[in-house]
Amino acid sequence: MPSDPAWSSIPPHARQVFLCTGPRCVARGSLALWKTLRRELLKHDRIETPEGVLLTRTGCQFPCNLGPVLTVYPDACWYRVRDDQEVKQLVDGHLVAGAVVAHLLIGARAGGSPDA
Numbered sequence: 001m002p003s004d005p006a007w008s009s010i011p012p013h014a015r016q017v018f019l020c021t022g023p024r025c026v027a028r029g030s031l032a033l034w035k036t037l038r039r040e041l042l043k044h045d046r047i048e049t050p051e052g053v054l055l056t057r058t059g060c061q062f063p064c065n066l067g068p069v070l071t072v073y074p075d076a077c078w079y080r081v082r083d084d085q086e087v088k089q090l091v092d093g094h095l096v097a098g099a100v101v102a103h104l105l106i107g108a109r110a111g112g113s114p115d116a
C-alpha cells in the first residue's frame with residue numbers, strides 16, 4: 001500500500017469547511033461551486049494556512065431541500081450557497097472576515113461561534 005509522509009499530518013487550518021457533494025446537492029450545482037470555493041480561497045491565501053480553511057467534500061448532510069449545503073466548523077454554521085456570487089459572499093464574510101453571513105445561513109448549532 002502506498003504511503004506518503006504528508007498523509008500522516010493534519011494540515012494547518014483555523015476552520016474546516018464541509019461542502020455537500022451528495023446527490024441532491026450535486027444536482028443543485030455543488031461540484032461547480034467547489035471549484036469557485038477553492039478559487040476564492042486561494043485568492044485570499046486561505047487554503048491550509050494557520051488562519052485558513054481545510055476544505056472537505058462530504059456525502060449527504062441531510063437538509064437536502066435547503067442545498068447546496070455548506071457547513072463551517074468549529075463555528076457550527078450551516079449555509080446554503082446557490083451560485084458563485086453567494087460563494088464569494090461566504091468566503092469574504094465568514095472565511096476571511098470571520099463574520100456570519102446571515103442571509104445565507106440555514107442554521108447554527110448552539111455553542112458554535114465565529115471569531116468576530
Ligand code: FES
Binds near residue numbers: 024063067
Ligand atoms: S445531498 Fe446535500 S444535504 Fe443531502
